[in-house]
Amino acid sequence: MSARSKPGFSRPTAILHRTPWTPPVAKGAEGMYIDLEDGRRVLDGVGGAAVVCLGNSHPKVIQAMKDQIDNVSYVYNMQLSNRPAEALADKLISMSKGAFTTCGFVCGGTEAMESVIKLGRQYYTEVGQPQRKNYIARLLSFHGNSVATLSLAYHPARRAPYVDLLNTECFHHVSPAYAKRFQKPTETEEQYVERLRQELEDKFVALGPDTVIGCKPFFVHQMFNNVFISLVVVAETVVGATTGVVPAPKGYFKAMKSVCDKYGALFILDEVMSGMGRMGTLHGWESFGDNVAPDIQAVAKGLGGGYAPIGAVLMSKKVADGIKNGSGLWKHGHTYQVRTHVFKRCGETKPSFAIMQGHPTGCAAALAVQNVIESENLLDNVRKQGAYLESLLQMGLKGPNAVAAPYTFDIRGGGGFWGIEFDFTDATNLNFGKEAFAFRVQARALELGLVVIGMTGGSNLEGTKGDHVLLAPAYIVTKEQIEKIAAIFVQSVEEVLKEVVI
Numbered sequence: 328m329s330a331r332s333k334p335g336f337s338r339p340t341a342i343l344h345r346t347p348w349t350p351p352v353a354k355g356a357e358g359m360y361i362d363l364e365d366g367r368r369v370l371d372g373v374g375g376a377a378v379v380c381l382g383n384s385h386p387k388v389i390q391a392m393k394d395q396i397d398n399v400s401y402v403y404n405m406q407l408s409n410r411p412a413e414a415l416a417d418k419l420i421s422m423s424k425g426a427f428t429t430c431g432f433v434c435g436g437t438e439a440m441e442s443v444i445k446l447g448r449q450y451y452t453e454v455g456q457p458q459r460k461n462y463i464a465r466l467l468s469f470h471g472n473s474v475a476t477l478s479l480a481y482h483p484a485r486r487a488p489y490v491d492l493l494n495t496e497c498f499h500h501v502s503p504a505y506a507k508r509f510q511k512p513t514e515t516e517e518q519y520v521e522r523l524r525q526e527l528e529d530k531f532v533a534l535g536p537d538t539v540i541g542c543k544p545f546f547v548h549q550m551f552n553n554v555f556i557s558l559v560v561v562a563e564t565v566v567g568a569t570t571g572v573v574p575a576p577k578g579y580f581k582a583m584k585s586v587c588d589k590y591g592a593l594f595i596l597d598e599v600m601s602g603m604g605r606m607g608t609l610h611g612w613e614s615f616g617d618n619v620a621p622d623i624q625a626v627a628k629g630l631g632g633g634y635a636p637i638g639a640v641l642m643s644k645k646v647a648d649g650i651k652n653g654s655g656l657w658k659h660g661h662t663y664q665v666r667t668h669v670f671k672r673c674g675e676t677k678p679s680f681a682i683m684q685g686h687p688t689g690c691a692a693a694l695a696v697q698n699v700i701e702s703e704n705l706l707d708n709v710r711k712q713g714a715y716l717e718s719l720l721q722m723g724l725k726g727p728n729a730v731a732a733p734y735t736f737d738i739r740g741g742g743g744f745w746g747i748e749f750d751f752t753d754a755t756n757l758n759f760g761k762e763a764f765a766f767r768v769q770a771r772a773l774e775l776g777l778v779v780i781g782m783t784g785g786s787n788l789e790g791t792k793g794d795h796v797l798l799a800p801a802y803i804v805t806k807e808q809i810e811k812i813a814a815i816f817v818q819s820v821e822e823v824l825k826e827v828v829i
Contacts, residue, residue: 351773356383359801359808361778371778372812377567377600377744377799378628381699388634391695392688399687404660411690418697419639422609426620429647431640431657432685436599436627437471438661439638443625444475445659447559447593450646453653460497461534463527464561466788467503469569470597479561482569483790484783499534501526503566504575507737507748508786516576524582527560531590559593560586564611565744567600570785571795572739572746574615581617593646596621599638600744603629604700604802607710607742615741622646632801635692637685705802709743716745716798716809723817730821736786743802747816748795750786757827765794767823768816777815 340349355362359382362368371379381388395411402409416430431446433439444462451459462479464470470480477486478494486493502509502523510519560583566573587594601611603626608614612621623646627638650657700706717738724735724747736750749764751757759767765781772779779796786793800812 358382358384359804367776369773369776369778370808370811370815372772372798372800372816373778373780374628374743374799374801375633376628376780377605377797378633380604380629380632380705380743380802381634381696382801382803383633385634385696385699387699388632388692388695391691392634395688395691401687403662404685409685409687409690411687411694412685415685415690415694415697418694419641422697423620423641426610426643427624427641428644429642431642431659432690433627433638433640434636434661434686434689435638436625437473437476439599439625439627439640440471440476440479440597441473442640442659443561443595443597443623444479446623446640446642446646446657447595449658450593450649454649459559461499462497462559462561463499463501463530463534465503466500467505467569467785467790468500468563468566470561470563471599480569483788499530501530503570503573503788504562504579505566505570505573506576507573507739510576517578520576520578520582523579524586527583527586528589531586531592559595561595561597563597563599563601564616565601565606565740567744568780568782568797570746570793571748571782571797572744573785574739574741578617580612580619584619587622593622594619595623595625597625599625599627602626603697604706604709605629605742605744605799607706607713609706630696631689631693632696634696635686635689637689637693700802706742708804709802712800712804712806712809713740713742713745715806716800716813719810719813720745720747720816723813724820729817730824731817734824740798743799743804745798746795747798748786748793749820751794752792756829757824758829759827763794764823764827765796767827768794768796768819771823772815772819775815775819777812777819779816779819 338349344350352364353361354364359371360368361371374380399409412432419430420427431442433442448460451457464479464481466481468480469482469485470476472485474489474492475494477489478498481500504523506516506519514522562583584594596612596616598611602624603609605611606614610624612619620643622643624641625638626641630639631637720738723729724731724738726732734749734751734754736748738745738747740746751764763781763783765783769779769781779798781794781796783794784790784792785795798812798816800808
């Protein structure tokens with residue numbers, strides 16, 4: 328039975344949903360559990376979309392939001408700042424260990440990445456290189472659902488309806504860093520990384536008028552008449568939904584950063600899904616990115632943990648100084664979230680310092696979330712429970728007697744973010760009909776009391792092959808809940824497989 332035909336999936340609704348079925352209604356939630364309108368209580372094994380990090384109804388976060396609404400619920404960011412925004416900005420910068428000096432707030436991941444695109448362009452205009460305009464991202468990536476972020480990324484299915492609207496002049500793509508699928512059998516990991524590094528450098532050269540755009544940052548050979556071509560590299564530290572939690576091979580980000588430095592390009596990381604503790608470290612690049620800090624970084628989901636729509640753009644000193652020494656403000660903003668407050672020192676004509684401000688309630692929620700994560704030492708729990716989850720998945724899906732072993736292509740991830748990819752290329756004895764395996768597993772897991780996300784199209788560049796499922800439990804998850812997540816998930820996979828055997 329397909330997900331869309333199951334009881335509870337056909338109720339009347341005035342909402343145009345994102346799924347071909349009508350989802351059940353949540354009426355309450357506490358901790359790791361969600362209560363549905365039909366009377367069921369389900370365990371949230373994926374945190375919405377790797378958003379929830381403290382579970383639902385955490386008393387400290389709720390109280391912080393109530394207190395803020397009682398004091399100041401909203402001020403317009405071009406007129407006034409607010410205490411939670413200032414405090415959250417200070418905390419994010421102080422926790423970055425010197426990687427960032429300034430930040431700005433937005434309403435979520437897509438807005439964060441849209442803001443990153445504009446910020447990168449603004450930076451180069453501020454430092455006197457207005458001809459720079461090109462961005463390089465990767466195939467099989469996702470950076471948001473706006474027209475600009477769909478152009479930047481390359482998620483075939485999500486791009487498909489809008490191809491004629493997408494910008495192909497300024498946004499370019501290179502191969503994904505996906506060793507399990509695309510590393511050649513004869514290559515070592517180091518050779519694979521070198522091939523990807525060379526491909527990126529070749530793209531730099533191809534987008535420039537000749538082989539040299541810059542020997543070092545901001546240097547241009549005279550033969551090009553001081554023409555700059557902006558080459559900004561953007562990547563997810565750990566690729567999320569598109570391919571299913573795919574970390575890059577060791578040394579990859581160090582190699583990519585070296586190319587950026589050689590040509591004076593900005594190195595930008597999208598940690599909307601993988602950041603703010605999801606990988607077991609505050610920033611994903613600390614554990615899964617060769618510890619290479621970016622020039623600009625986007626974060627969102629784990630920042631507010633689902634309690635409020637909020638994201639942030641973190642800026643290195645290099646980027647912040649470039650803007651502060653120019654106009655002194657971020658030329659970007661939205662009604663409910665971000666704008667700059669600009670200060671001038673006495674006697675100076677140019678702005679000398681800028682604080683990025685956000686919605687009071689959203690920032691109060693995010694500040695409370697981050698304080699709880701820190702005070703309760705939850706990143707230790709993320710690492711501990713993540714390792715346990717991996718061991719259970721390995722045994723249940725790839726162990727000696729596992730029903731799913733012939734079809735489980737990969738189990739990968741780290742901390743609180745895991746992807747399980749299945750491959751049925753040689754499975755001539757299975758018939759899934761019109762519904763993908765990953766969606767069947769998602770539906771069966773929900774029937775059995777577990778929320779997961781099933782995705783397709785991440786196993787080839789065309790987006791036509793592959794099934795993967797994401798797990799991303801909240802940072803508060805217990806050992807017993809990890810065992811339940813693994814058990815229900817394995818049961819769901821096995822039941823679906825047995826149903827489709829010819």
